[in-house]
Amino acid sequence: MNLTVTEENYIKSIFHLQQAEGNVSTNELAASLHTKPASVTDMLKKLTNKNLLNYIPYQGVRLTKDGKKQALMIVRKHRLWEFFLVDKLQFGWDEVHEVAEELEHVSSKKLVEKLDSFLGHPKFDPHGDPIPDIHGNMVAVRQFNLIDIKPGTLVEVCSVGSQSAELLELLRHKNIGISTEMLIMKKFEFDHSVEIKIKNSQHINISQQLAQALFVKLV
Amino acid sequence: MNLTVTEENYIKSIFHLQQAEGNVSTNELAASLHTKPASVTDMLKKLTNKNLLNYIPYQGVRLTKDGKKQALMIVRKHRLWEFFLVDKLQFGWDEVHEVAEELEHVSSKKLVEKLDSFLGHPKFDPHGDPIPDIHGNMVAVRQFNLIDIKPGTLVEVCSVGSQSAELLELLRHKNIGISTEMLIMKKFEFDHSVEIKIKNSQHINISQQLAQALFVKLV
DNA sequence: TAAATTATTTAGATTTGTCTAAAAATAATT
DNA sequence: AATTATTTTTAGACAAATCTAAATAATTTA
Numbered sequence: 001m002n003l004t005v006t007e008e009n010y011i012k013s014i015f016h017l018q019q020a021e022g023n024v025s026t027n028e029l030a031a032s033l034h035t036k037p038a039s040v041t042d043m044l045k046k047l048t049n050k051n052l053l054n055y056i057p058y059q060g061v062r063l064t065k066d067g068k069k070q071a072l073m074i075v076r077k078h079r080l081w082e083f084f085l086v087d088k089l090q091f092g093w094d095e096v097h098e099v100a101e102e103l104e105h106v107s108s109k110k111l112v113e114k115l116d117s118f119l120g121h122p123k124f125d126p127h128g129d130p131i132p133d134i135h136g137n138m139v140a141v142r143q144f145n146l147i148d149i150k151p152g153t154l155v156e157v158c159s160v161g162s163q164s165a166e167l168l169e170l171l172r173h174k175n176i177g178i179s180t181e182m183l184i185m186k187k188f189e190f191d192h193s194v195e196i197k198i199k200n201s202q203h204i205n206i207s208q209q210l211a212q213a214l215f216v217k218l219v
Numbered sequence: 220m221n222l223t224v225t226e227e228n229y230i231k232s233i234f235h236l237q238q239a240e241g242n243v244s245t246n247e248l249a250a251s252l253h254t255k256p257a258s259v260t261d262m263l264k265k266l267t268n269k270n271l272l273n274y275i276p277y278q279g280v281r282l283t284k285d286g287k288k289q290a291l292m293i294v295r296k297h298r299l300w301e302f303f304l305v306d307k308l309q310f311g312w313d314e315v316h317e318v319a320e321e322l323e324h325v326s327s328k329k330l331v332e333k334l335d336s337f338l339g340h341p342k343f344d345p346h347g348d349p350i351p352d353i354h355g356n357m358v359a360v361r362q363f364n365l366i367d368i369k370p371g372t373l374v375e376v377c378s379v380g381s382q383s384a385e386l387l388e389l390l391r392h393k394n395i396g397i398s399t400e401m402l403i404m405k406k407f408e409f410d411h412s413v414e415i416k417i418k419n420s421q422h423i424n425i426s427q428q429l430a431q432a433l434f435v436k437l438v
Numbered sequence: 439t440a441a442a443t444t445a446t447t448t449a450g451a452t453t454t455g456t457c458t459a460a461a462a463a464t465a466a467t468t
Numbered sequence: 469a470a471t472t473a474t475t476t477t478t479a480g481a482c483a484a485a486t487c488t489a490a491a492t493a494a495t496t497t498a
Contacts, residue, residue: 103322110318
């Protein structure tokens with residue numbers, strides 16, 4: 001099934017909205033897509049005919065199994081490209097969203113899988129959101145980038161940004177691994193480094209680069 | 220000036236066609252874009268209004284200075300993405316065109332420049348076509364990938380695929396540089412390596428990887 | 439529960455890029 | 469030069485995605 005860019009954007013918005021609430025209303029969708037409710041109604045009918053939505057007039061809408069799969073593949077592409085932009089092209093994590101909105105609509109499946117390999121099969125995008133794998137599976141817990149955590153917070157390492165040898169070497173050296181608990185002590189404006197304390201251990205300093213590669217959950 | 224994907228494709232086709240001949244005819248364009256002459260006429264008027272074309276009814280069309288600049292930026296993007304796909308994602312050079320046709324329409328200027336840096340400012344795409352720089356300048360001579368040259372041909376090295384340290388080391392070791400003349404002796408099916416002879420020197424063997432990174436002109 | 443408000447859908451119009459069929463201009467041929 | 473053939477343009481229609489305005493359904497409030 002081949003979707004237009006517009007159809008893909010509808011599917012993606014419905015996916016994100018139905019995560020938060022149950023059924024998605026016409027008005028919500030219109031707001032999220034910066035369009036008018038009347039336009040939404042038209043598109044809902046169209047996507048229903050393509051078996052991507054369950055839509056009952058006046059009752060809101062949910063994705064079908066098929067629709068959800070399509071959505072997950074778009075989200076996968078979006079987040080892989082975001083990772084690429086930050087990790088390889090040195091974009092700031094706060095400036096990649098717009099660009100990824102365009103890249104996510106490039107259709108080649110081979111491209112997505114080769115990109116995934118090239119990036120080292122990352123599990124999280126630069127905002128800490130999980131990247132669905134080729135089957136649409138992804139980690140459920142909301143994760144945060146270490147660099148965004150406020151001092152005084154106790155967190156646990158869930159995942160690292162990639163599997164590169166250089167990153168793993170540094171983590172081993174600092175004795176940091178999956179499920180390591182750490183208390184965020186202080187953040188330094190000058191170099192965006194972070195001082196942390198690991199249980200039964202001394203204070204250590206984490207560089208900006210490393211902090212951006214560490215994903216944690218609140219504990 | 221913001222162009223739609225369709226408009227960009229028209230501009231790009233006109234650019235390529237007017238390289239070969241002088242004025243570009245409605246029929247040629249229709250054939251090249253897989254559309255009908257009547258549709259072309261409509262679009263020519265539209266692009267003329269945007270000052271991208273000089274169009275006189277029944278006389279064919281040429282790009283204005285502005286139109287040419289737009290075309291060069293699209294070609295730049297197309298060829299940079301092709302280079303990326305082959306060099307970083309391990310696509311075959313014969314399967315990248317379709318994908319690049321989509322990627323070339325991603326609009327972020329910052330993306331293009333960061334990609335160019337990431338790739339090491341390559342001068343030629345995987346087919347040997349020159350990549351315009353940010354000002355639209357590019358090498359004029361048609362160049363070929365060493366791997367595509369027939370045995371018995373005398374060629375001269377014009378450029379190398381990238382500026383990576385590893386590549387430069389190997390070239391130094393083999394005594395190959397810009398303007399080195401070499402005679403193509405034999406090509407081996409098994410590993411796609413190429414045997415060459417450099418003037419006043421012995422026969423040496425060039426691996427497939429290296430051959431793909433060498434761009435030559437006929438001499 | 440009846441009226442008022444809000445949400446959603448329908449009806450009809452618009453824009454973009456395309457098409458077919460017919461007319462007009464240009465080029466080729468006899 | 470006159471006719472024929474080709475190329476190009478015009479005219480009118482269509483599909484996709486959108487809009488505004490009006491109608492209808494659902495919900496809230498008095």
